Amino acid sequence: MKEIVLTGAGGPEMLLVAEVEAPEPGRGEVRVRVEASGVSFAEVQMLRRRYPMQPRFPFVPGYDLVGTVDAVGPGVTGVAVGDRVAAMPRTGAWRSRAVVRASSVVPVPAELDAGVAVAAVTNGVTAWQMLHQVARVRPGQTVLVHGASGGVGSLLTRLAVLAGARVIGTASSAKHDLVRELGGEPVDYRAADVPAAVRALAPAGVDAVFDHVGGPSLVESYSLLADGGIVISYGSASTLRDEGHWLTPYLGAARRVAGWQLARLLGRGRRRRATFYYVKPGPRFTQALTEVYRLMSAGDLTASIATRLPLEKADEALRQLVDGRASGKIVLEV
Ligand SMILES: NC(=O)c1ccc[n+]([C@@H]2O[C@H](COP(=O)([O-])OP(=O)(O)OC[C@H]3O[C@@H](n4cnc5c(N)ncnc54)[C@H](OP(=O)(O)O)[C@@H]3O)[C@@H](O)[C@H]2O)c1
Structure with a gap:
């Protein structure tokens, strides 16, 4: 599988594409085959080492994702292989397979496009x-x-x-x-x-x-x-x-x-x-995202997409965000 690694502070050239073994989910975790992940201002701040309590370099950035569960760890209930879900791990979403806590995932309605759904996480x-x-x-x-x-x-x-x-x-x-x-x-x-x-x-x-x-x-x-x-x-x-x-x-x-x-x-x-205000995962997050998806499914709300780029073009995505050219969400598709 592919992942994007932020190797150090600087510009978008600090991002590398890596080929690695897909991780196995541990107890209480699920693995998601990622369809889309978001590019956000948080990554621009992380690139400049200005995001509150960011991990040490190198790490895989990526605040949020939408995809399909393709493996389930021991002790997981309520989430199954094949479920379409969204999650907000804050870092680690810029991967083609991502492991997240099963308790943190939120169901995504089948009719929502992955890019639009991830822009709303x-x-x-x-x-x-x-x-x-x-x-x-x-x-x-x-x-x-x-x-x-x-x-x-x-x-x-x-x-x-x-x-x-x-x-x-x-x-x-x-x-x-x-x-x-x-x-x-x-x-x-x-x-x-x-x-x-x-x-x-x-x-x-x-x-x-x-x-x-x-x-x-x-x-x-x-x-x-x-x-x-x-x-x-x-x-x-x-x-x-x-x-x-x-x-x-x-x-x-x-x-x-x-x-x-x-x-x-x-x-x-x-x-x-x-x-x-600071967004946090948990039951209130699940409740809010479920309500947002309900409004989107009903056609009352949408999220505008500025650009869709392949995961490997994460550096170009960050360049566009830094330049302020984008109007709407920049989405990485896998
Ligand atoms: N606290 C939290 O939990 C939380 C969660 C999510 C996001 N955020 C923060 O929310 C902010 C926006 O995120 P985003 O993803 O929506 O970013 P975004 O899509 O890049 O939007 C930022 C907007 O800010 C506008 N802007 C820039 N400077 C401005 C100024 N001086 N006065 C008024 N508007 C200005 C830009 O307008 P123009 O394009 O028209 O120039 C742009 O539309 C970021 O700072 C992010 O860190 C916080």
């Missing part, structure tokens, strides 16, 4: 949980989605519209038509003064902001909240090229969020809230 659960379990957005509310044309952002925009919310979405101007098609009102984050543009559209403030940009954007996002609103910080894209320890921007964000939480406790924050 990490990004779909992230969007669904932030919207419905963290912000608890209600009909009639107004939300600000940063990066509304991106993988998470486009799903968030569509899910928020389905939930009856008004969506203002930041994106570069070339992607404004996509934001409109999803039901959002686009704001150009490169050309416009984003806070001023959002205030012009929503003078009373917004009820929720989904912020993957981090750095100064987080402060602006908090300042745009209406009374009782919530800002959810789920990434730090703007600090990718920072020098210094990867933890530094996260500590800065944690200090800010702690300050806002204290202000709220002291009754000085206009009941505004700020929190972090």
Whole structure:
């Protein structure tokens, strides 16, 4: 079988294609014949050694996968050879055969294309949980989605519209038509003064902001909240090229969020809230992905695919992601 190895920090040239023996599943594990795996910003951060608690080099990257179970280890119940499943191992998905915990897999409806299904694993659960379990957005509310044309952002925009919310979405101007098609009102984050543009559209403030940009954007996002609103910080894209320890921007964000939480406790924050979100496997992940797949099967939600490339072209996939050329998810097919 083939696997893609990230040999060290640097550019996409640090990826190697290796031929290895297929691994056998151990107790409580299943082996999946991978149909598609996703390419995500996490791998770009890993390439620069800036992803929180990433493994030591060399390792096989790949956050999520969709495929068919082709071997089952001892003690596995509820999953059988032939089942079509999705999983989010965080690393190790860029393989033609991958071993994962049987308890972590989620059934994938037969009618869903593997590329579309994999684009919804990490990004779909992230969007669904932030919207419905963290912000608890209600009909009639107004939300600000940063990066509304991106993988998470486009799903968030569509899910928020389905939930009856008004969506203002930041994106570069070339992607404004996509934001409109999803039901959002686009704001150009490169050309416009984003806070001023959002205030012009929503003078009373917004009820929720989904912020993957981090750095100064987080402060602006908090300042745009209406009374009782919530800002959810789920990434730090703007600090990718920072020098210094990867933890530094996260500590800065944690200090800010702690300050806002204290202000709220002291009754000085206009009941505004700020929190972090990090996607985790487990029963709530399974529940969220099942709901996302239900919406996709019903035709209410889809994930846009930027490019489909063969697994061996993982270096080209990362190059396209780093260049920002892609609009939608880049998928590796096996
Ligand atoms: N916390 C978690 O559990 C979790 C889970 C999944 C993803 N994430 C994070 O979510 C982020 C997005 O992931 P993704 O897979 O959706 O990436 P993606 O498809 O590359 O999308 C990122 C989007 O961000 C936009 N963008 C870049 N800089 C921006 C700025 N300064 N202001 C507003 N928008 C900006 C880009 O817009 P243009 O293309 O228009 O320039 C792009 O559409 C990443 O930082 C990732 O690490 C976090």
